Structure formats: structure tokens, C-alpha cells
Amino acid sequence: MIFRKIFKYTSLAFVLSLGTYLMWPVPEKGYVSADTDENISSTCTPVDVKYNIRFVPGGYYFPGIAPAGIGKPNKGFYEVVAAYEKLHPDTKITFCDAMARREYLVTQLSSSKAPDILNVNVEDVWPDIQKHWYAPLDDYLDAPNPYIPSGQPGSVQWWDMFKFQAISRGKLAPNGKMYCISYDMIETAIYYNKDIFKKVGVGIPKDWDEYEETMTKIREAGYIPIQTVVGIYADWGIDLFLDQLYYNILPGIDLVKDPVREKYLQGYLDWDEVCFLFKKGFFTRYDLRYRELWKLIKRFRDFSNKDIATEDMIRAFVRGDAAMIWTANLVSYRFDADKDIDFEWDVFYLPKFTTNTSKYAAGVPMCVIGGSGAQFEISNSAFSDTGDPKTSERIKRIVDFMQFITVPDQYRKVINERPLLIPNIKGVKTLPLLKPFEEILQRRYTTTKWTYTFDLKFTDILQRMLLLYLDEYISLDEWIEWQEKNLEGAYVRYTRKKHPDFEAMEKEWQRLAPIRKDYIDMPIIPKGEN
Amino acid sequence: MADKKNKPFISYKLSAALVCYSIVIIPVALLGLFTYLPVFWAFQKSFFEFEIGGVSRFVGLSHYVEYFTTDPTTYISLANMAFFTFFAVAVRLSLPLIVAKLIHSIHSERWRHFYRILFLVPIVVPGVAVMLIWGGMIYSSQGFINEFLRLIGLGDLACGWLTNPGTALIAVAMVGFPFIGGFEVLIYYAGLSGIPESVNEAALLEGCVGIRKFFLIDIPMVLSQLKLILILTVIAGVQGFEGLIILTGGGPGYRTSVPGLMMYFNAFSFQRFGYACAVGVFLFALIFTLTIINFKYFKSAEEVQATN
Numbered sequence: 001m002i003f004r005k006i007f008k009y010t011s012l013a014f015v016l017s018l019g020t021y022l023m024w025p026v027p028e029k030g031y032v033s034a035d036t037d038e039n040i041s042s043t044c045t046p047v048d049v050k051y052n053i054r055f056v057p058g059g060y061y062f063p064g065i066a067p068a069g070i071g072k073p074n075k076g077f078y079e080v081v082a083a084y085e086k087l088h089p090d091t092k093i094t095f096c097d098a099m100a101r102r103e104y105l106v107t108q109l110s111s112s113k114a115p116d117i118l119n120v121n122v123e124d125v126w127p128d129i130q131k132h133w134y135a136p137l138d139d140y141l142d143a144p145n146p147y148i149p150s151g152q153p154g155s156v157q158w159w160d161m162f163k164f165q166a167i168s169r170g171k172l173a174p175n176g177k178m179y180c181i182s183y184d185m186i187e188t189a190i191y192y193n194k195d196i197f198k199k200v201g202v203g204i205p206k207d208w209d210e211y212e213e214t215m216t217k218i219r220e221a222g223y224i225p226i227q228t229v230v231g232i233y234a235d236w237g238i239d240l241f242l243d244q245l246y247y248n249i250l251p252g253i254d255l256v257k258d259p260v261r262e263k264y265l266q267g268y269l270d271w272d273e274v275c276f277l278f279k280k281g282f283f284t285r286y287d288l289r290y291r292e293l294w295k296l297i298k299r300f301r302d303f304s305n306k307d308i309a310t311e312d313m314i315r316a317f318v319r320g321d322a323a324m325i326w327t328a329n330l331v332s333y334r335f336d337a338d339k340d341i342d343f344e345w346d347v348f349y350l351p352k353f354t355t356n357t358s359k360y361a362a363g364v365p366m367c368v369i370g371g372s373g374a375q376f377e378i379s380n381s382a383f384s385d386t387g388d389p390k391t392s393e394r395i396k397r398i399v400d401f402m403q404f405i406t407v408p409d410q411y412r413k414v415i416n417e418r419p420l421l422i423p424n425i426k427g428v429k430t431l432p433l434l435k436p437f438e439e440i441l442q443r444r445y446t447t448t449k450w451t452y453t454f455d456l457k458f459t460d461i462l463q464r465m466l467l468l469y470l471d472e473y474i475s476l477d478e479w480i481e482w483q484e485k486n487l488e489g490a491y492v493r494y495t496r497k498k499h500p501d502f503e504a505m506e507k508e509w510q511r512l513a514p515i516r517k518d519y520i521d522m523p524i525i526p527k528g529e530n
Numbered sequence: 531m532a533d534k535k536n537k538p539f540i541s542y543k544l545s546a547a548l549v550c551y552s553i554v555i556i557p558v559a560l561l562g563l564f565t566y567l568p569v570f571w572a573f574q575k576s577f578f579e580f581e582i583g584g585v586s587r588f589v590g591l592s593h594y595v596e597y598f599t600t601d602p603t604t605y606i607s608l609a610n611m612a613f614f615t616f617f618a619v620a621v622r623l624s625l626p627l628i629v630a631k632l633i634h635s636i637h638s639e640r641w642r643h644f645y646r647i648l649f650l651v652p653i654v655v656p657g658v659a660v661m662l663i664w665g666g667m668i669y670s671s672q673g674f675i676n677e678f679l680r681l682i683g684l685g686d687l688a689c690g691w692l693t694n695p696g697t698a699l700i701a702v703a704m705v706g707f708p709f710i711g712g713f714e715v716l717i718y719y720a721g722l723s724g725i726p727e728s729v730n731e732a733a734l735l736e737g738c739v740g741i742r743k744f745f746l747i748d749i750p751m752v753l754s755q756l757k758l759i760l761i762l763t764v765i766a767g768v769q770g771f772e773g774l775i776i777l778t779g780g781g782p783g784y785r786t787s788v789p790g791l792m793m794y795f796n797a798f799s800f801q802r803f804g805y806a807c808a809v810g811v812f813l814f815a816l817i818f819t820l821t822i823i824n825f826k827y828f829k830s831a832e833e834v835q836a837t838n
Contacts, residue, residue, distance in 0.1 A: 103798055110583040127801050131583035309693050309782060457800040461602065468783040473695040485602040492600065496579070496589070 050090040051397045054115035054381070055081075056098045058374045060420050063095060067420060070337045076414035077405075084404050091397060102456075109133040114379040116398050122171045122180040122375045127456060129173050135378040135389040136177040137399070145403045153426045154406075161406055163424050166264040166445035167370050174271055174498060176258075181402060182372035184421035187437040188236055188328045191335070194344040196223055196323040204348045208357040211350075215303040215324075224322035225303040227313040232326055233470060234463045235451045237297050239369045243447040244353040245289045245296075247362035250447065252516035253277060255508040269448045272500035275491050279502075280509070281523030284484050285477070288521040289360050294469070294476060296358065301470045309467055326350075329437040330373075333420050336433055349440045360521070367444045373421045376402060454490035461486040569814065576808035581801045593808035603784050603792055611788040614703055615767030621709040622763045623756055629710045630718035631744060646719065652711030661776040664705045668692060695782045702777055702786050714759055721752035753829065761824050768817050789813055 060067050063078045081093045096115045098104065102124060108114035109128065125134050141159045148154035154161035162168045168182040197203065200221045205211035215225035246253075250267035255276065261268065269277070277283065283290050305311055305322065314331065316322040320343055325331075335341055353361035378399070383392035404410060408427040415423045419433040422441065430438040451459050461482070469479035494500075516522060540548070576594070579587040597604055633645045652660075667674040668691040676688035691701035725748065733739070733747045749756070771790035774780055780787030780795070789809055797806035 102801070106582055106798075106801070128581075128583065130585070131581070133583060307690065307693070310690060455800065457796070457802070460795070460800070464781055464783045467781075468695055468785075471695070473783070482602055485600065489596065489600045489602070492596065496592075 048089050049092045051088075051394060052092050052094060053117065053398055053401060054094050054096045055117040055401075056096050056115050056119045058119035060373055061414055061417075062097065067418065068334055068337075070333065071418055074417055076417040079413050080405055080410045083410065084401055087404075088397070088400075091401070093401065109379060112380050112384055114381050116379060116382040117402065118377045118379050119374050120377060121371075122173070122377065123451075125179050125377055126173050129175060129177070129179060133380045134179045135380070135382060135395055136179055137181065137378065138178050140399045140403075141178060145406065146400070147404055147407045158403060158406075161425050163426050164370070164441055167368070167372070167441070168424065169261050169264050170268070170445055170449075171372070171375065172258075172261065180372075180375040180377045181406070182424055183374040183376055183406070184372055184415055185370055185424045185437075185441055186328050186330065186373040186421055187368060187370035187440050188326060189347040189349050189437060189440055190226070190324050190326050191317065191331065191345055191347050192324045193317070193320060193322075194346055196221075196320070196343070200323070205351050207351045208353045208361075212299070212303075218323045219303065224305050224316055226305075226324040226326060227317050227322045228301070228304040228308055228326050229311070229313050230308045230467045230470065231463065233297055233301060233308075234459075234466050236326075236369050237300070238293070238450045239446045239448060240350060240366055241293050241296055241353075242450070243367045244362060244364070245293055245358060245360040246447060247364055248360070249289075249516070249519045249522075252512050252519060253282070255505045255512070265445055267447055268445070271454065271494065272498070272502075272505065274448065274454075275494055275500060276502055276505045276509070278487050278491055281525040283487055284523065284525070285480050286525055287523040290523075291476065291480065292358050292360055294479060296353075298470060298476070308470065329422065329434060330420060332433050332437075333418060336419070347436050349443075365443060367446045368441055369446045369449070370441050372424065378402075454487075454494050457493075458486055458490040572807040572810050572814075575804055576811045578804045579802075580804035580807070582803065584801075586804075589804065593805045594812070596805065597808055597812065603787060604789075606784045607780075607787040607789050607792050610699065610784075610786060611768060611790075613699060614770075614788065615764060617703045618763050618767050619760060622714055622759055625709045626712065626714035626759075627718045627749075627752070627756075630715050630722055631748060633715070634719055634722040646716065649711055649715040650713070653713055657773065658776060661705065661773045665692065665777050668701055692778050693782055695785045698778055698782055698785045702774065705773065705777070717755050717759060718752055721755035722748060725751045757824065757828050760828060761821055764820050764824065765817055768813055768820070 057063070057077050059065075061074060061077055063074045063076070066073045077095065081095075085091060085093065098108075098115055098118065105114065105118075105120065105124070105128070109131075110133075114133075128134065142157055144156055145154040145158040145161060148161070159165075159169075162182065164182070164185050167185065169178075171178065171180050171182060173179055192204075196218065200217050200223075202214045202217055205214050218225040247267075250269075253273070254267045254269060255273050256270055258265075258268075258270070274283070281287060285291070301308065305313065305316060313325060313327070314334075317325040318335075318338065318341055332347075335345060350366045352363060352365050354363060355361050378389075378395060382395045382398045383389040385394045386392045389395050405414070406425055408425055411423070411425045412428050415421060415425075415428060416431055419431040422430055422434050422438055450462065465474070465479065465482045465486075468474045469476070474482070575586075577588060577590055579589045629649060633642055633649070636642045636645065668676075673691070675691070679685060679688045689697060691697045729747065729751065733743050738746055769790055771788050771794060774786055774788060774791050775794070778786045780791045790813065793806045793809040793813065796802045796809065
């Protein structure tokens with residue numbers, strides 16, 4: 001009896017102790033101070049610190065870790081931050097790991113608890129800009145970078161320091177303001193297995209028709225021509241293909257010309273324009289170019305792996321089962337380090353459409369849709385001292401730090417620590433492994449960005465339903481009907497939120513009517529349907 | 531006079547009532563604060579374009595109009611919800627009842643006890659764990675079911691059950707197969723145990739045994755339990771979406787999405803809290819209506835007896 005009691009109470013005590021231990025709060029793991037590296041000691045003591053800046057450098061640059069588990073741990077940002085803290089003893093930078101998930105951002109930002117400098121795709125920032133959760137950076141970008149000597153890029157305007165102006169400026173939010181610094185560049189290409197190409201007797205295709213022939217031959221030889229995933233078509237595919245088919249008619253449909261951005265982004269169709277054009281029948285069943293776009297994407301998908309929803313697309317390429325893979329330049333670093341890859345590989349960019357591919361093809365080289373791997377935004381925590389980014393002293397120091405990390409001598413230490421991402425700062429050389437991508441990035445920037453164009457719901461429907469179309473679970477007509485409804489919903493939400501100036505666009509539309517006269521297959525909505 | 535003097539300020543009856551009310555008022559207040567207030571708040575917010583941290587803007591009925599007219603996901607998710615609910619009702623009203631009857635028919639009390647425990651144990655496994663285990667079992671390439679199909683030479687049938695639009699809906703519905711582990715068995719068992727011995731004896735005398743007794747005596751006598759399970763299953767079917775987040779996220783496409791899931795996505799992924807509130811209010815109205823229908827048209831054993 002007594003043993004039973006002892007056992008009963010001991011086990012109860014054990015369970016309670018275990019529960020207490022498991023629930024005991026642990027020190028925050030994600031936060032790493034800049035001076036944790038033994039080799040670099042911070043010069044400031046906690047008493048001196050006036051500005052404690054929390055900075056999310058992102059997975060590629062986070063000090064102390066080795067991206068993809070290759071090579072030595074990063075130390076670039078340790079050095080840069082140590083240099084900054086030495087220069088500003090009243091400032092302490094704390095590295096911080098933060099998720100880029102919306103749920104995390106919303107909860108942290110709504111309570112002003114987010115790190116000061118975030119690293120999030122700026123498209124995820126746009127839905128929240130009217131809540132003043134992020135600080136616009138235009139005033140700072142238009143002003144000189146104080147760390148740049150006179151006469152060098154950046155001494156007049158911080159903007160001038162960035163190499164890839166079109167892509168960097170293309171990150172403008174729908175309210176016309178810039179909320180991110182495109183710290184680096186990332187670009188896609190077709191990686192190909194040189195051995196398979198040699199075996200099959202094909203070379204790098206010059207145009208899309210030749211490319212389809214190449215893929216046909218590869219398939220006949222028993223290989224998977226190309227590895228892709230559905231997200232590629234929903235993001236990159238739609239933008240590139242649309243540009244090829246609509247390029248010729250851009251002069252007649254590009255209705256709004258941003259005085260600053262037009263220099264870098266000729267013909268770019270903004271969100272307001274897409275809404276207006278939608279009501280004119282574009283991107284609907286009456287738009288034959290739009291139908292053609294999806295037909296061509298489907299044709300391309302048919303050369304790809306069977307499972308584009310869940311399969312690890314890299315595996316088949318690495319094994320030598322697939323001849324090509326369409327992906328971003330990050331894998332170059334992995335492939336280069338992978339000793340098990342027993343074939344030669346290289347990259348080429350997607351070739352242009354010809355009039356043989358489609359009667360709408362402009363015959364211009366394929367544009368780029370590149371972006372930035374690290375997009376730094378300043379959160380509302382940065383101006384918590386006054387609550388207003390215009391009057392905050394704290395935000396000035398944070399921007400100052402951001403300007404410091406883009407100074408070529410400092411920037412080089414971070415970006416070129418390993419060949420992962422392409423430098424976006426003038427005067428910093430691209431590492432040899434990434435040279436082909438730098439060349440690709442010299443091309444013209446895309447005409448539209450569909451993913452994230454309107455809102456998150458639009459993107460969700462686009463991505464989900466495209467898979468069903470590409471895998472033949474719904475027909476082309478059904479898919480276009482889905483997209484039409486999706487666009488209609490997005491149009492309603494967007495216009496309710498932003499109230500675009502459709503009157504001004506209508507005037508421009510009328511003015512451009514003579515130009516459009518020569519265009520073939522312009523959409524006409526039957527009477528009574530609009 | 532003396533009587534008047536000794537008469538308490540408030541009567542005993544009233545004071546007893548006041549004590550009871552003062553005890554009840556706390557849970558009622560908490561219930562109001564945490565249950566009813568959010569419902570009213572959601573109802574009010576459904577008329578506003580509302581985001582966390584954003585400015586609320588009155589939009590009237592436009593969220594409801596959008597939900598029923600322009601949102602392309604609405605009717606697919608409603609159809610899926612109807613399928614899941616009907617399927618759940620069908621299996622939860624039948625299979626656990628059969629199992630409960632079989633256990634009840636065992637003569638040995640010890641074995642009855644053993645089987646009751648056996649069928650109750652699955653309740654303690656967290657729902658999320660069940661979903662993850664099922665997800666792993668029917669996963670596209672390495673899942674247990676596909677491996678088994680390959681082993682017995684039916685490799686052609688192996689597929690990504692959850693990623694294939696043709697099979698995803700049924701694959702999700704089948705989670706929990708054979709649907710006999712859970713509290714339904716226990717509730718039916720309790721109902722069967724509650725049937726008076728005199729009724730059983732009368733049935734035996736009348737020669738009503740076996741399947742005939744099951745349909746003519748047992749089922750009518752456990753109608754109260756069936757009604758309870760029906761209501762709970764319908765509510766769970768209309769509200770439930772947690773498992774779908776884990777298994778499919780409503781995909782592929784929207785083949786397994788349900789209104790509850792779309793409500794969650796609209797609130798937390800698309801930042802459309804007002805719209806999500808409108809979906810929530812619709813679901814509330816739907817459950818409320820279905821429950822009233824249940825109460826009105828589905829009679830319990832007691833009600834049946836009273837009518838007879």
C-alpha cells in the first residue's frame with residue numbers, strides 16, 4: 001500500500017517537474033549580438049548605447065551560419081557591423097532571425113515589436129503600407145549617401161549606387177513610394193546538362209521553336225527535357241511569356257507613364273493600367289493573346305517533369321535523368337560544390353519567341369524578371385521614439401547603418417563571401433560563377449508582374465488553379481474563366497482600396513486609338529457584357 | 531408587531547434566488563465576454579473593410595455580395611463542405627453504432643470493459659498527430675499505402691492521393707478510417723446499456739432478435755444519442771478545417787477547401803478580416819439553421835415515446 005502511494009506521488013511529482021521544465025521560458029535563441037564572434041569585440045559598453053538596432057540579414061548573410069551547409073560560416077556582416085559600431089560607439093547592432101511569414105509580420109508589426117530592419121519580399125510589405133508599419137525610403141534614396149566621397153556613384157543620390165536600376169526601382173509600391181533596398185540580385189536561367197546535350201546532338205537554342213525541337217529530341221532520347229515546379233509558371237512564366245506576346249502593342253496600351261520610372265521601365269504596365277485594360281477586355285476570354293499565352297505555357301509544361309506540385313525538381317537533374325532545370329542562380333553555388341555531380345553543366349537564358357511560335361510574337365529577346373534575394377525594409381520599430389518617420393532620430397541612425405552596408409568596401413565583405421547572389425552595388429565585381437547571370441540581368445525588365453500584382457488572394461487563386469490547368473484537370477476555357485473571375489474580384493478590391501484615376505486613363509486610351517488601329521486581334525467585349 | 535420586526539428585509543426565497551443568480555452571473559458574464567461578444571463583434575465587422583493595424587471602412591453588404599457572387603472559391607468550398615459533412619454523418623451514425631452493439635452483445639463484462647477501453651484509446655491521440663500520420667501514410671511517393679500497392683503488384687494505382695485532384699477529396703474524407711475509434715462508440719454503448727431490461731425481454735418474447743431487434747428496438751431506443759452525434763457531426767463538418775490546413779491546405783486547386791478554411795485564409799493570409807467575418811457569420815447562420823432543423827425534425831427516443 002505504502003509503495004503504491006510512493007509510486008503514485010513520485011510519478012505525479014515527476015510529471016509536474018517535467019512539465020515545469022518543458023514550459024520554463026528559454027532565452028531568445030534567434031538573437032545574436034554582433035560581438036559574439038570571439039575575433040571581433042564590440043567597442044561600446046551597454047551604458048554608451050543609445051541606439052540598439054535589430055537587424056535581420058537573412059539566411060544568405062546571417063553571420064555564423066554556412067548557407068546550404070557549404071563552406072565556412074559567414075562572417076561578412078560581423079566585420080561590417082564591427083566597423084560600424086567602431087565608427088558609432090553609441091550604436092549596437094543585434095542580428096536577428098525573423099520569419100518572413102505574414103502571420104509573424106502582422107503580429108510583430110501591429111505591436112511595434114518587429115526588428116528595425118526586416119528582410120522580406122517587398123511584395124509582402126505592400127498590403128500593409130497604409131498601416132504605417134514600414135517607413136518609405138524615397139527621401140533617403142534621393143539624398144546622398146554620406147559615406148561616399150564626392151564624385152562617386154552615391155555622392156549625389158543614394159539611388160545612383162545601385163547597379164540594376166530597373167529592377168531596383170521596379171519594387172515601387174502601389175502608392176508610388178519605395179519601401180525596400182534591393183541589396184543584391186537574383187536571376188533565373190535554364191541550367192543544362194552538357195553531356196546529355198552532346199549525346200543527343202543538340203546545342204543551345206537560338207529561338208523558342210528551336211528550343212521546342214531541342215526538348216522534343218531530348219525526350220525522344222529518354223530524358224526528361226526540363227524540370228520545373230508550378231510556382232515557376234505562375235511567377236516567372238506568365239511574366240516572360242506575356243511580355244513576348246504583348247510587347248508589340250505596348251505603345252497603344254501603356255497609358256500611365258511614371259516620370260521617374262519610365263526611364264528605367266519603358267512600357268511597364270502598372271496595377272491601375274491592368275485594371276483599366278481588364279475592363280477593356282484584356283486578359284479575358286476576348287483577348288486572343290491571353291489565350292495564346294496560356295496555350296504556350298501549357299505546351300512548355302508538357303516537356304517538364306510529371307509532378308510539378310510536390311517533386312524536388314533538382315534531384316532528377318543532379319541524377320542526370322533530366323537535361324535541364326529552370327531555376328534561380330542560387331543553385332550554381334550548390335552544383336559547384338557538389339562532388340557527386342559527374343557531368344558538366346552550364347546555363348543559358350530562355351530564347352525569344354518567333355512569329356512561327358506565335359503570330360503575336362514581337363521577336364525581341366526574352367526580358368528578365370529578376371529580383372533581389374535580400375530586400376531590406378525599415379519597420380515601425382525604427383521610429384518608435386516619435387512614432388513618425390519624419391521626426392524620428394532613431395530612424396536616421398538606422399538608415400545611416402543601411403547606407404554604410406552599401407558602401408562598396410563594406411558591401412564586398414558580405415556579398416562576395418561566397419558566390420550566392422549578384423552584387424547590386426556599382427564598383428563591386430561579380431564572382432565568376434555568377435557572371436552569366438549578371439549578363440542576363442542586363443536585359444530589359446519585364447512588362448508586368450502578375451504574382452502579387454493585386455493582392456494575396458489573387459495570387460493564391462492564380463497559383464492554385466494554374467496547377468489544375470497545367471495538369472489537365474481543367475480545360476483552357478475553364479482556366480480562363482477562373483482567371484477572369486479572379487481578376488474581377490481583384491479589380492473590385494483594388495479599386496475600392498485605391499480609387500485609380502480611370503478618367504485620365506480613358507483620355508489617354510482615346511488619344512492612343514489611332515496607334516491601336518494597326519494592331520491585330522485587339523479584344524472586343526460583346527455589347528451588354530461589360 | 532414583533533413579527534413585523536423580525537421579518538427579514540428580503541424573503542428567504544428571494545435571497546436564495548439572489549445567491550444563485552450571483553453565482554451564475556460570473557460564468558454568464560464570462561460566456562458573454564468571450565463567446566457572445568466576439569460573435570456580435572464579428573457580425574459588426576463583417577460590414578467593414580478591416581485589417582489588423584489598418585483603418586476600418588464601412589462597406590455595407592459588399593462582403594456578403596462578394597462571397598455569394600464573385601468569389602470563385604465559394605461554391606466549390608460549400609460543395610466540399612457538404613460532401614465532408616454527409617460523409618461524416620453517414621459513417622459516424624452507422625459504424626460506431628454497429629461496433630457499440632457488438633461490444634454490448636458480448637456476455638463477459640471483463641471483455642466488454644476491455645473493448646470499451648480499446649475503442650476509447652484513440653481519443654487521446656491529438657487530432658493533429660492523426661492528420662500527420664495519415665498524411666505520411668498516403669504521401670505521394672514514399673507513403674505506406676503506395677508502398678503496399680507496389681508490394682502487391684498494384685503499383686499502377688499508386689499516386690499522390692492528396693495531390694491528385696481526382697483523389698484528394700476522398701483521401702481527406704477517409705482520414706480516420708475505419709471511423710470506429712472515438713467517443714461515438716462510447717455514447718452509443720451508453721445508449722444501448724440504458725435500454726430497460728423489460729424492453730429486451732419483451733422483444734425476445736416476441737421473437738424479435740438479431741438484426742431485426744437492432745433495427746426495430748435498439749436504433750429507436752438510441753435516437754437521442756444519434757441525434758446528439760448528428761448535431762455534433764454537422765457542426766464539426768461545417769466548422770472544421772484544421773485538419774485540412776495540415777493535410778492539403780485546401781488543394782490541389784480548391785478541391786478540398788471548405789468555407790472555414792477560406793475564412794482562415796482570408797483573415798490570416800489575405801489580411802481580409804472583414805470578409806473573413808462575413809464568411810464566419812454565414813457559417814454561424816448555417817449551423818444555427820441546421821441545428822434548428824435537427825431539433826425540429828429529428829426526434830429523440832423520449833419524444834418518439836411521448837408521441838406514441
